[in-house]
Amino acid sequence: MKMTKYKLSELVEVTRGASLSGQFYAEEGKLVRLTLGNFNINGGGFKENTSKTDLYFTGTVRDEFILNEGDIITPLTEQSLGLLGTTARIPESGKYIQSQDVALVRCKKGLLDPNFCYYLISSSIVRQQLSAAAQQTKIRHTSPEKIKDCTVWVPDFDVQKNIGRILTDIDNKIAINRRINDNLPMLDRSSRGARVRRAA
Structure with a gap:
């Protein structure tokens, strides 16, 4: 398989999110601000942040920072070791605000397949x-420029699409299996209760 060397800057646009004033943080609202807690460090992917209650933002936000379903995001700050380079996909349009610790990655059309990019x-x-390349402070940081400066090797676009589709299908099946496993104890309790009621 032929692989071609690129800088990521040739394949993607990477932008930093909005600086959001804390005075507009709220416990309810329509728009949720993305945080580092939305990245699943164990296995990657998006997760709802359950560690904070003031995740809503009630101030004014430019449309460009309100993300769409399927948008690819990656953290710019590493609060937990290994967080840099984690990726997640936005699960719903018009709900999540890209904050300044989160980078949005957009593929250049015809050069990089979004699933492969993820x-x-x-x-x-x-x-x-x-x-x-991360800044060596207690909490390490990267930037859109440093992400774009990374060197990668990628196959032709059609091959990218095939690989990206296969990997996405595998991840989707894993997610379904996890949801089934998460519900098994509940199903077990329900079936035990039904057996007890029948026995009575």
């Missing part, structure tokens, strides 16, 4: 480069 950004080769 896995490329979280690959070990990109993670290693981000880690090496």
